[in-house]
Amino acid sequence: MNKVTDDLHHASQDCGSCPIRHRAVCARCDSDELERLEEIKYYRSFEAGQTVIWSGDRMDFVGSVVSGIASLTQTMEDGRTQMVGLLLPSDFVGRPGRLSAAYDVVATTDLVMCCFRKKPFEAMMLETPHIAQRLLEMTLDELDAAREWMLVLGRKTAREKIASLLSIIARRDASLKLNGTQGPLVFDLPLTREAMADYLGLTLETVSRQMSALKRDGVIRLEGKRHVTIPDFTRLMTEAGDDNDGGMMA
Amino acid sequence: MNKVTDDLHHASQDCGSCPIRHRAVCARCDSDELERLEEIKYYRSFEAGQTVIWSGDRMDFVGSVVSGIASLTQTMEDGRTQMVGLLLPSDFVGRPGRLSAAYDVVATTDLVMCCFRKKPFEAMMLETPHIAQRLLEMTLDELDAAREWMLVLGRKTAREKIASLLSIIARRDASLKLNGTQGPLVFDLPLTREAMADYLGLTLETVSRQMSALKRDGVIRLEGKRHVTIPDFTRLMTEAGDDNDGGMMA
DNA sequence: GGGCCTCCTTGACCCAGATCAAGCGCGAAT
DNA sequence: ATTCGCGCTTGATCTGGGTCAAGGAGGCCC
Incomplete structure (x- = not known):
């Protein structure tokens, strides 16, 4: 069983045919709708680094991430780029109404997407209000x-930015694994230092320095470049400057 | 005719009962829907500086701006604030599903809002798909x-940030007035230097300095502190770093 | 093993924008 | 007319993070 097939298998278990979210999240799809969606859906897979959508492209599909991670980025003429969102498994991309994309979507890791051709999907949305509602x-x-x-x-300062990003990834990762947040959080960073910098509006050197600083101060532990352990999540939150509430992702 | 009455008059001309946008924008409301909306709508007015919604407040209404300007801001414990959106006339605020607001909404100028109680509005949304669609x-x-x-x-640099903000306000202002963009654009800044700084992630001193610099370099003209003339919009766009496309507001 | 990637770290220096501080302009209150 | 206060401007100085530059650590292919 190769990687893609495995992903599809995983998808059919976790995500069913629900176009919007994992079945666990969206419990409102009835079997008629699932059947209709089945007819218009298809899978696409991408390798890490491949561009899924160029900004300005005709968007003739919408879809959700089955596995892997993609990033939404905006780029200026002179090459400065800003990441404006992350697409993690179960996230949706695309929009009704508008033809062209506003930003690039790039596969950060190997990526499998579950896509729906736009026209039929839109038609279906008009007939089934709760899909539009959910969207x-x-x-x-x-x-x-x-x-x-x-x-x-x-x-936020550079240190707070890094801590914010780590806490968002950690939280999101924990919720995917359905762990509680008790005990140290352990995960692999899905982003290079450069990607982190693009997300945070920093340079990769500053990201690296601040990661080292957080490590030195015991806020995080690092094994290799990517494997992160967070011994005390509350501490991380304090470093991030949000002492109470939490953030979400896109 | 006092200010508020005048605003309501203006509203009934421009915006009708459409909850979503000016009638000109949303041509899809039929009379049945308008009648039902009429039953659940009411107006609220606020003075400049008044808080419309505290973050964390129970949101028991949704609504749109009839006249005036409000800002959405997020605040950290230590007082740092970031404006995350502007509400201009015809903009909608509030969301179905969630009870508490995520950020403060503050009236920047005197403000009139057209509100709908949330429950009936949500009920109506479920029955009339195109409202959900439009939303x-x-x-x-x-x-x-x-x-x-x-x-x-x-x-972006401080100068580019200022130019970006000015171009957004100018564009938005021009579209409200239904002017074309030929000829110099003239408008009054609806924001103090401090509010601009909060929007741009700068300090008010830097905003002031860069405004002076743009004035000195002939990119803008200033009469008093607020009245702005933009002789060459293309030039402003170049200063903003977007050489081709444009942005929108929230 | 060795070469050669790519990703990351660390150091030295610099500069855009923050901070601190002084003062201006103008409308409103007395 | 004077004073007050708020919003704004401008100057002087400081500093966080950018920039430039020099390696280090794996991983992969030959």
Whole structure:
């Protein structure tokens, strides 16, 4: 069983045919809808580094991530880039109504997406209000996440930025694994230092320095470059400058 | 006729009862829906500086701005604040599903809002798919705008940030007035230097300095502190670092 | 094993923008 | 008319993070 097949197998267990989220999250799909969605869906896989969508491309599909990670980035003419969102498994991408994408979508790791051709998907959305409803809620969540990220970009120091990113990834990772948050959190960073820098509005050197500093101060432990252990999540949150509430992702 | 009455008059001309946008924008409301919306709507007015919603407040209404400007801001414990969006006339605020607001909404100028109690509005949304549809599109637009702003916050210089903000306000202002963009654009800044700084992730001193610099370099003209003339919009766009496309607001 | 990637770390220096501080302009209150 | 206060401007100085530069650590292919 190769990688892609394995992913599809995994997908059929976890995500079923629900276009919106894992079945566990979206319990409202009835079998008629699933059948109709089945007819218009297909899978696409990408290698790490491959571009899924160029900004300005005609978007003739919508879909959700089955496995792997993709990033949304905006680029200026002179090459400065800013990552504006992360797509983790179960995240949705694409929009009704507009033809062209506003930003690049790039596979950060090997990636499998579950896609739906746009026209039939839109038609279905008009007939089944709760899909539009669910999509609206997800989009509002992403909007909140994007706005929270604006606070990170606009007002936080480099150290706080790193801590914010780590806490978001850790939280998201923990929720995918359905662990509670008790005990030390352990995960692999899905991003290179450069990608982290692009997300945080920093340079990769600064990311590296601050990671070293957080390690030196015992806020995180690092094995190799990617494997992270967070002994005390509360401590990390304090470092991130959010002493109470948490953030989400897009 | 006092200010508020005048605003309501203006509203009934421009915005009708459409909860979503000005009638000109949303042509899909039929009279049945308008009548039902009429039953659940009410107006609220606020003075400049008043808080419309505290973050964490129970949100028992949704609504749109009739006149005036409000800002969405997030605040850290130590007082650092970041504006994460602007609400201009016709913009919608509030969300189905979630009870508490994620950020403060503060009236920047005197403000009139057209509100709908949440429960009946949600009920109506479930029955009339195209309202949910329209709301979804608007939310996606705001998401795109928020993400574009992330590029501004993360990667642009102070001068570029100021130019970006001015170009957004100018564009938005021009579209409200239904002017074309030919000829010099003239408008009043609806924000103090401090509010601009909060939006741009800068200090008010830097905002002031860069405004002076743009004035000195002939990119803008200033009469008093607020009245701005933009002789050459293309020039402003170049200063902002977006040489081709444009941004939107939330 | 050795060469050669790519990703990461660390150091030295510099500069854009923050911070601290002084003062201006103008409308409102007395 | 004077004073007050707020929003803004401008100057002087400081500093966090950018920039430039020099390696280090795996991983992979020959």
